[in-house]
Each structure stands twice: as structure tokens, then as C-alpha cells.
Amino acid sequence: MSTETPLDLKKTVNLPKTDFAQKANLAQSEPVRLEKWAKLDLYRLIRHAREGREKFILHDGPPYANADIHLGTAMNKILKDFIVKSRTMMGYDAPYVPGYDCHGLPIEQLLERALEKKGKKKSDLSTESFRRACREHAENALKRQTRDFKRLGILGEWDDPYLTMSNHYEAETARMFARFVERGWVYKGARPVYWCIKDQTALAEAEVEYHQHTSPSVYVKFPLQSDPSLVDPALAGRKVFVLIWTTTPWTLPANLGIAVHPDFEYAAFEHGDEAYIVASELVEAVAAKCGLDPEPNVVARFQGSKLDRLECRHAWLDRTSLLMVGDHVTLGGEADAETELDVSESQKKSDGKAGTGAVHTAPGHGHDDFVIGKRYGLEIYCPVDNVGRFTPDVAHFAGQRVFEANDAIVEFMREKGVLLFSEKYDHRYPHCWRCKNPVIFRATPQWFIAMDQAHRDLVEKDEDGRDRSNYTDNLAESSVASLRGESLEAIERVTWIPGWGVDRMRNMLKARPDWCVSRQRVWGVNIPVFYCARCNEPVADPAVINHVADVFEKESGDAWYTREAKDLLPPGYTCKACGGVEWTKESDILDVWFESGTSSIAVLENRDGLRWPADVYLEGGDQYRGWFNSSLMVGIAAHDRAPYKTVITHGWTLDAQGRAMHKSAGNAVEPEKVIKQSGAETIRLWCASSNYMDDMRGSDEILQRVTDAYRKLRNTARFALGNLHGFDPERDSVPFDQMEEIDRWALAELDRVTRRVLAAYEAYEFHNVYQALYHFATVTLSARYFDIIKDRLYTFALRNKARRSAQTVLLRIGDALARMLAPILVFTADEIWENLPNRAEPSIHLAELPPASEQTDESLFAEWDGLFAIRDNVLRALEEARVAKQIGSSLDAKVTIEASGGALELLRRHQSDLRYLFIVSQVELREAAGEMKIAVSRADGQKCERCWNYSTRVGESEVYPTVCERCVAALNEIEQGQIR
Numbered sequence: 007m008s009t010e011t012p013l014d015l016k017k018t019v020n021l022p023k024t025d026f027a028q029k030a031n032l033a034q035s036e037p038v039r040l041e042k043w044a045k046l047d048l049y050r051l052i053r054h055a056r057e058g059r060e061k062f063i064l065h066d067g068p069p070y071a072n073a074d075i076h077l078g079t080a081m082n083k084i085l086k087d088f089i090v091k092s093r094t095m096m097g098y099d100a101p102y103v104p105g106y107d108c109h110g111l112p113i114e115q116l117l118e119r120a121l122e123k124k125g126k127k128k129s130d131l132s133t134e135s136f137r138r139a140c141r142e143h144a145e146n147a148l149k150r151q152t153r154d155f156k157r158l159g160i161l162g163e164w165d166d167p168y169l170t171m172s173n174h175y176e177a178e179t180a181r182m183f184a185r186f187v188e189r190g191w192v193y194k195g196a197r198p199v200y201w202c203i204k205d206q207t208a209l210a211e212a213e214v215e216y217h218q219h220t221s222p223s224v225y226v227k228f229p230l231q232s233d234p235s236l237v238d239p240a241l242a243g244r245k246v247f248v249l250i251w252t253t254t255p256w257t258l259p260a261n262l263g264i265a266v267h268p269d270f271e272y273a274a275f276e277h278g279d280e281a282y283i284v285a286s287e288l289v290e291a292v293a294a295k296c297g298l299d300p301e302p303n304v305v306a307r308f309q310g311s312k313l314d315r316l317e318c319r320h321a322w323l324d325r326t327s328l329l330m331v332g333d334h335v336t337l338g339g340e341a342d343a344e345t346e347l348d349v350s351e352s353q354k355k356s357d358g359k360a361g362t363g364a365v366h367t368a369p370g371h372g373h374d375d376f377v378i379g380k381r382y383g384l385e386i387y388c389p390v391d392n393v394g395r396f397t398p399d400v401a402h403f404a405g406q407r408v409f410e411a412n413d414a415i416v417e418f419m420r421e422k423g424v425l426l427f428s429e430k431y432d433h434r435y436p437h438c439w440r441c442k443n444p445v446i447f448r449a450t451p452q453w454f455i456a457m458d459q460a461h462r463d464l465v466e467k468d469e470d471g472r473d474r475s476n477y478t479d480n481l482a483e484s485s486v487a488s489l490r491g492e493s494l495e496a497i498e499r500v501t502w503i504p505g506w507g508v509d510r511m512r513n514m515l516k517a518r519p520d521w522c523v524s525r526q527r528v529w530g531v532n533i534p535v536f537y538c539a540r541c542n543e544p545v546a547d548p549a550v551i552n553h554v555a556d557v558f559e560k561e562s563g564d565a566w567y568t569r570e571a572k573d574l575l576p577p578g579y580t581c582k583a584c585g586g587v588e589w590t591k592e593s594d595i596l597d598v599w600f601e602s603g604t605s606s607i608a609v610l611e612n613r614d615g616l617r618w619p620a621d622v623y624l625e626g627g628d629q630y631r632g633w634f635n636s637s638l639m640v641g642i643a644a645h646d647r648a649p650y651k652t653v654i655t656h657g658w659t660l661d662a663q664g665r666a667m668h669k670s671a672g673n674a675v676e677p678e679k680v681i682k683q684s685g686a687e688t689i690r691l692w693c694a695s696s697n698y699m700d701d702m703r704g705s706d707e708i709l710q711r712v713t714d715a716y717r718k719l720r721n722t723a724r725f726a727l728g729n730l731h732g733f734d735p736e737r738d739s740v741p742f743d744q745m746e747e748i749d750r751w752a753l754a755e756l757d758r759v760t761r762r763v764l765a766a767y768e769a770y771e772f773h774n775v776y777q778a779l780y781h782f783a784t785v786t787l788s789a790r791y792f793d794i795i796k797d798r799l800y801t802f803a804l805r806n807k808a809r810r811s812a813q814t815v816l817l818r819i820g821d822a823l824a825r826m827l828a829p830i831l832v833f834t835a836d837e838i839w840e841n842l843p844n845r846a847e848p849s850i851h852l853a854e855l856p857p858a859s860e861q862t863d864e865s866l867f868a869e870w871d872g873l874f875a876i877r878d879n880v881l882r883a884l885e886e887a888r889v890a891k892q893i894g895s896s897l898d899a900k901v902t903i904e905a906s907g908g909a910l911e912l913l914r915r916h917q918s919d920l921r922y923l924f925i926v927s928q929v930e931l932r933e934a935a936g937e938m939k940i941a942v943s944r945a946d947g948q949k950c951e952r953c954w955n956y957s958t959r960v961g962e963s964e965v966y967p968t969v970c971e972r973c974v975a976a977l978n979e980i981e982q983g984q985i986r
């Protein structure tokens with residue numbers, strides 16, 4: 007080309023060019039990228055790339071393989087993915103093995119309902135067939151969940167997740183039970199446990215939830231039948247009654263005693279010819295509540311211990327009610343429902359002034375009642391059957407359902423004249439977490455894991471105290487330790503995020519009663535215990551259980567049903583108590599929390615590439631009672647330490663008003679719908695956009711804001727990519743010390759945000775990653791840096807060094823942004839990566855997070871903060887001029903600044919940068935004392951056709967008469983470049 011032929015001006019402007027589209031079309035592009043990853047076998051590639059590196063293990067808490075995923079499940083998995091991906095990009099070998107909780111009540115219930123619809127009953131099917139149906143249901147559900155989790159961009163061993171219903175896992179569950187037995191922590195006893203009368207099974211602590219419930223509150227008279235003068239001489243010859251208060255009248259037929267506090271003062275006050283005993287402090291309150299004399303005449307005061315072992319008669323039954331003393335008795339006070347132990351606890355404490363200080367005690371229906379009843383040798387009497395009906399020995403009420411019997415009992419007591427007062431009473435009451443019905447506390451024979459002591463006897467000692475040799479032979483040396491004591495120590499060595507986790511766990515551990523691990527159900531791992539058919543002696547021998555576990559390993563837990571007892575026991579096994587050789591099998595299954603608690607052993611210890619303990623567990627706050635808890639028990643039993651080094655808790659997903667999401671309420675954000683509309687990235691970015699340690703709010707409007715934020719992040723990346731067109735890093739990079747100052751400033755800012763982001767990833771604070779990157783993209787880059795370098799990028803000659811300087815920075819920015827966004831925006835970051843000129847790895851997910859540079863020039867912050875402060879004022883003045891129609895674009899303007907001192911010096915140091923900084927055609931500086939003044943006028947000269955800046959020198963060139971002197975220089979440079 008000849009120098010005489012003028013260039014086509016339009017073609018000499020370097021407009022951005024990239025395949026990275028402005029419109030993301032995530033709903034369409036994400037599945038394409040997932041396919042690409044599948045073809046690459048990306049997860050394997052990552053494993054290979056990190057081989058030999060330090061391990062980082064996040065252990066997945068298994069979601070229940072029941073229904074489809076909702077926003078909460080999506081959030082849980084995405085947060086885990088943030089951790090795994092960020093640790094991987096920190097250089098760790100961080101494998102992710104997802105798991106599924108497959109056994110348990112919800113699936114049984116679903117199938118029972120399905121059978122009902124077909125007019126069938128569970129008992130119409132063999133247990134094997136029913137279990138097969140349960141298995142199929144779990145398999146289908148977990149397949150759908152896997153599909154949905156993969157769609158969210160979560161990488162992991164999806165082709166081989168751990169399943170609590172796999173043969174190996176079932177065998178490991180049985181082996182873990184053997185381990186607990188070995189430590190002497192397993193026993194069978196009849197003690198009160200939560201019982202769902204709808205589902206007819208015992209429930210664990212973690213399986214009840216507290217809701218408001220209305221119960222009858224009653225004040226009842228129990229006549230003292232011991233000589234009243236034994237209490238106080240002033241009571242001699244009087245008709246004395248002890249007053250009790252309860253909100254579960256249905257437990258009164260099971261009343262065997264009344265507990266008082268030994269150290270509290272009690273008083274007897276007159277009413278007619280009767281005297282009533284209550285705690286001194288409650289005399290007025292009780293009298294007022296029951297409508298008695300508001301200023302009662304107290305005839306005697308005495309310590310609670312005076313009542314010890316005296317006797318009352320039952321309020322209406324021909325039976326003794328024993329007076330006992332116990333420290334558990336309170337004078338009321340609001341209790342935290344979540345640490346409630348049982349029904350009776352919640353009644354006693356649920357109202358500050360309710361109660362009498364004399365506690366109705368039914369050892370078969372409450373934990374404290376059981377404990378004190380045992381101490382006083384009372385029977386653990388529980389006259390209520392599986393479905394919550396009174397047994398035939400309950401006079402007047404036999405066959406009635408307990409909740410319905412409440413009113414009848416109240417009426418009956420009124421007629422009998424033993425009821426002083428009754429009213430409706432609202433309180434927090436435990437409900438079954440599955441069927442949502444109120445539960446009862448009921449003593450039945452169950453298997454327990456002891457929290458406080460090793461049990462020398464497998465079955466809690468009966469009166470005859472026979473030797474239980476089938477068990478005691480196999481107690482391990484370590485059995486002296488207590489599970490509660492060890493757990494309490496272990497949690498102090500765990501990092502809890504947020505920090506209150508340790509308090510919550512400590513309270514939970516201190517309060518929890520022995521762990522009831524038996525369930526009267528079929529879809530689970532059977533408790534591997536046999537009973538001698540001749541003497542009924544149970545066998546829970548670790549060697550025997552491990553033998554059974556080996557059978558499960560080959561044939562699955564179904565073997566418990568398909569094989570005879572003798573074919574499950576080691577050949578020739580005989581009863582150590584009686585020499586018997588005939589056996590029956592335990593029919594209860596293990597608590598599913600026992601199973602999922604076993605996961606650290608079944609998975610981390612048993613799979614290649616993992617290790618025990620895990621670095622991190624991350625779940626919702628409900629898992630303090632659930633998985634965090636049961637996993638801890640298993641960790642202690644197996645290795646005397648917690649199975650996790652760090653436990654992270656996330657909040658709930660709520661709607662914009664802070665209410666729980668329900669499909670039926672129409673306020674649920676459905677992941678599937680969001681994905682179809684705006685892609686999985688929207689959900690992922692939403693997860694990062696607020697602090698997961700609080701509750702996470704979601705609504706269409708909130709997601710719209712996230713979509714807007716996404717667009718801004720995308721546009722920022724697109725600007726960098728577009729202006730890297732034709733940039734060859736090897737050939738074109740400009741060394742740091744030869745860069746323009748503002749470019750070095752941008753790098754300093756990049757380093758600053760990089761350090762922030764790395765620290766936030768390190769601390770699992772993803773909302774801080776998001777905030778740092780969002781601010782960097784929208785303010786530092788879009789509103790400042792990019793605005794200022796546009797002119798240089800577009801109008802300077804392609805290979806001009808100043809332009810290359812900006813491009814060198816853009817490459818660093820694009821590269822670092824992609825890496826820092828990658829754990830969160832997994833699809834978009836990979837797309838940015840593909841469009842960068844220097845990528846070495848085929849996917850961003852094989853790359854590492856960027857290091858913060860050593861070269862940061864911190865002094866630039868002060869210098870440029872000063873300039874940007876002035877710039878804000880200039881931009882304001884320009885905006886005013888624009889509104890006043892004085893100028894159109896800012897390039898139409900000339901800015902005159904009057905300043906003095908340091909400000910003037912600062913501006914003078916950057917005189918040649920100022921027009922780019924303000925995006926105006928001319929800047930004039932004048933020295934003048936006083937406050938800085940900024941004036942905007944029309945720029946001098948004519949508008950350059952090429953760069954749209956104004957210049958008095960437009961027209962100087964004969965070849966390019968319509969352009970400014972800068973453009974003439976650029977065009978000469980371009981021409982020369984082309985000749986070369």
C-alpha cells in the first residue's frame with residue numbers, strides 16, 4: 007500500500023472483537039459446556055492434575071434420596087462445590103464424593119400411601135418385596151437428584167456416589183454397631199423415648215420438631231395418705247393434699263409419684279377444711295389461678311426434703327403415689343424448646359408461673375420421671391400401646407386414644423372433685439418431623455447407645471440380676487470411657503463456623519439422653535442381634551456381628567430376611583447362657599442417623615484417595631442434632647476423635663419476607679424453573695451474593711438483581727476479552743516498569759482484590775469473594791479504568807506501546823477474573839478462559855487461583871485516590887453542563903481547573919493523563935488560591951473525525967485533513983507498521 011493513499015479511517019479504529027457473546031444464553035450454553043466437560047472427563051483430569059498434592063477432604067452429608075431437589079438442597083450442594091473448587095484451585099487434591107441417604111421412614115411412608123391408593127396394605131407384601139420397592143424408589147429419586155446436581159455445575163464422582171443402601175455401606179453400618187457393642191456402649195432397656203403413634207415407631211432427638219400446640223392445663227389434688235404430722239405438727243389431723251400441675255392429663259393414669267425439690271421451701275395453705283401443699287413461692291400464684299382465696303392462710307412451711315418417701319393416694323385410682331425429691335424440679339421458667347428432653351420437661355418449664363413445684367411423675371412417660379422413678383424403684387409403667395391407646399388395665403379409659411382421652415379425663419376429674427382448675431394452654435410441643443403429628447413419650451423396650459457409662463449388661467439388669475455372659479466376654483479395654491465425656495472434649499478441638507457452633511453442640515451433648523437406635527420399621531439395616539430361642543438371651547457379640555456384616559457385604563442387608571438365623575450366625579454357634587442352638591432374629595432396624603453417622607468410616611476410610619478425618623463438614627443448622635451429632639458419636643467410637651476438623655453451618659432458604667418456602671404457598675423459588683429461565687449460574691451467584699451463615703432470601707425480584715449483577719460481571723470480562731483481540735502475550739507484553747502509570751495502578755488494584763478474594767476463599771466467606779469481585783468489576787474497572795483506557799485502546803495504533811501496556815493489564819485482569827470467579831461462576835469462567843489468548847489448561851477448573859503479585863506499587867493508591875476524587879467532581883460538573891445542553895458528549899468539553907498547593911501539584915504531575923482521566927478534549931490548569939474550582943466550556947478547535955476529540959490542529963495534515971494531530975501520528979504509525 008502506498009503512503010499517498012489515505013487509509014479508510016473507520017478501519018483504523020481498533021474496535022473490540024471477541025467470540026465471548028454479550029448475551030449469555032446460559033439456559034442453552036450451560037448444557038453444551040456440561041457435555042464438553044463430560045467428553046473431557048474433566049473430574050478425572052482434575053484428579054490427575056492434583057495427584058500427589060496435599061489432600062483436602064470435604065465430606066458430603068448425604069441428602070435424603072426421596073423427592074426432587076429444592077432451593078435449599080441446591081444451595082447446600084453449591085456451597086460445597088464452592089469449597090471443593092476453591093480448594094482445588096488453591097492447589098489441593100480435593101476429591102468430592104457425593105452421597106445419598108437411602109433408608110428410612112419417609113420412603114416407607116410414601117410406599118405405604120401408594121399401596122393404600124391401590125387398596126393394598128403393607129402386610130399384603132413380603133418384607134423382601136416391600137424393601138425391594140423401597141430400594142427402587144430410592145434409586146429413582148437419587149438418579150433424578152444426581153441429574154439436577156450435575157446440571158448445577160457441581161463436579162464430583164457422580165458415577166459412583168456413596169449410598170447408604172449399598173452392600174458395602176450396609177456391612178460397614180453393621181460393623182460400626184459391633185464397634186459400639188465392643189466398647190460396652192450398647193444396651194437394651196425399657197425407657198421412655200419419643201414415639202410417633204401415627205408411624206408407630208420410636209423417634210430420635212433429631213426426628214422431632216417443636217411446634218405450637220394447645221393442651222389442657224390442669225391443677226389436680228393428690229390426697230396425702232401418710233400422717234400429715236410427719237410433715238409438720240401444724241398439719242396434724244387435717245385433710246392435706248399435694249397439688250400437681252400438668253398439660254398431659256393422659257399421663258395421669260400412669261402417675262406413680264410426685265417429685266419435689268429437696269431444698270425448696272414448701273407451704274400448706276387452707277381452703278375450707280382442706281390444706282394444699284405447693285412450693286412457698288407459688289402459693290399466691292396457684293391460689294389466684296385456681297380461684298381460691300387471693301390471700302391464702304398458710305398454716306405450715308417446711309423444706310421439700312420433709313416430704314421424701316411419704317405417700318399420697320392417686321387422685322382417683324386405688325394406688326399409691328410416692329413423694330420423691332429431685333433436683334430436676336423447678337419453679338418454672340421458659341425453656342429452650344430445642345434442647346427439650348421430653349414432653350414432661352416442656353410442660354414443667356414452658357410457663358414462668360405455671361406449676362406448683364410438685365411434679366406429677368409417670369416414669370413410663372418422661373425422661374426425668376424415668377430417672378427419678380428408677381432411683382426410687384418405681385415400675386416403668388406405660389399403659390399406652392403402639393397406636394397411642396390406653397391398654398385394658400387403665401380403669402375408665404381403656405381403649406381410648408390418649409390425645410382424645412384428655413378431655414374425658416379432665417371431665418372425669420371434675421366430677422370426682424379432684425380437679426382444682428383447668429384451661430386451654432398453648433405451648434411448644436414436640437411433633438414427628440415426618441408426619442407432623444404430636445408425639446408422645448413412651449417407654450418400650452429399645453436398643454440404646456449409652457452416653458455416660460459402659461454397660462456390663464446387654465439388657466438393663468432385671469430384678470434377678472442374671473449374668474449376661476453372651477455380652478460381657480467381649481467388652482473392650484477402652485470401654486471405661488464415656489461417650490458424652492469424650493464427645494465434649496473432642497468438639498473443643500474442632501473449628502466451628504460460625505463460632506457459636508461449639509456452644510450449640512456442647513449444649514446438645516450435655517442435654518441428650520441415651521441414644522435410642524432401634525426403629526420398629528423395615529427399610530434399613532437390621533440390628534444384627536439374635537435371641538436364643540430357648541432362654542431368650544440376646545447375642546450381640548462383635549465377632550458375630552462382623553460375621554453378619556460379611557454376609558451383608560456379599561448379599562446386602564436383605565440377607566437378614568432371606569436367610570435363617572442359623573445361616574447368619576457363625577457355624578455351630580451356641581448360646582453361652584444355656585447351650586441352645588436355636589435362634590430368632592431381632593426385628594428392629596437401626597436409626598437412619600446411625601447409618602449416616604457411619605459415613606465417615608464407610609466412605610473416607612474405605613475409598614481410595616480419601617482420608618479420615620475430613621477437613622470440612624458443611625450442612626444446615628438442623629444437623630447439630632442430626633448428622634454432625636451422629637457422625638461425632640461414630641468418630642468417638644471408632645477413633646476417639648471427631649470425624650471433622652471444621653464444621654460449617656449454613657442458614658435456611660427463605661422468601662423475601664423471611665418466610666419458609668412452600669410450593670403450596672406459591673413463594674418457593676424452584677431451581678428447575680430458574681435454570682430454564684436464566685441458567686444455573688444465577689442460582690450459583692445467588693448463593694455467593696449473601697452470607698450463607700444467615701438465612702438466605704430468595705424471590706423472583708432478588709434473582710432479578712442477581713441476574714443484573716451477572717450481566718455486569720459478564721460485560722466486564724467481555725471488555726477485557728474484546729480488547730485482547732490480536733494480542734500475543736509472548737510478543738506484545740509490556741514489562742511492568744515500562745507501563746503507563748494508570749496501568750500500574752490498575753495492576754495494584756488487581757493485586758489488592760486478589761489478596762482479598764484469596765483470604766475470603768480461605769475463610770469460606772464466599773459473599774466476600776462476591777462483593778470484592780463485584781466492586782472491582784463495576785467500580786474499579788467499568789466506571790474507572792476501562793472508561794479511561796478506551797481512547798488508548800481504540801484510537802492508538804494497533805501496536806503502539808501505550809496500547810500494548812493497557813492490553814498487558816487487560817490480559818492479567820481477564821485471566822485473574824476468570825480464575826477468581828471460577829469456583830462460583832463455573833460455566834462463565836470457563837467460557838472467559840476459552841477466549842483468553844494464553845490459556846494452558848483445557849478448562850479453567852484445572853487452573854489455579856492467581857497469586858497476588860510481588861510487584862504491587864502501594865504508593866499508587868494514594869496518588870490515584872486523589873486523582874479519582876478530583877475526577878468525581880469533574881464528572882459532576884460535566885453532567886451539569888450536559889443537562890444545561892452546554893455540551894453533548896464529554897469530548898465536546900474543555901475543563902479548566904483552578905487549584906493550588908498539593909492538589910495543583912498532583913494535577914500537574916499527571917497533566918498529560920488528565921484529558922483521558924476526565925474523557926474530555928482539553929484540560930487547562932490554573933493556579934489560584936482557595937477552594938478548587940472546576941469550569942466546563944466547549945472545547946477549542948474542531949472535532950476529529952476519527953477519535954471525536956476536539957483539537958485546534960485538525961486540518962494540519964494534507965493527507966488526513968479531518969483528523970487531529972494525535973490521529974495523524976497514529977495513522978503514520980499504522981502506515982509504517984503495515985509497510986513493515
Ligand SMILES: [Zn+2]
Binds near residue numbers: 203205438440441443
Ligand atoms: Zn410420625
Ligand SMILES: [Zn+2]
Binds near residue numbers: 538541543582583584
Ligand atoms: Zn440360651
Ligand SMILES: [Zn+2]
Binds near residue numbers: 969971
Ligand atoms: Zn483524533
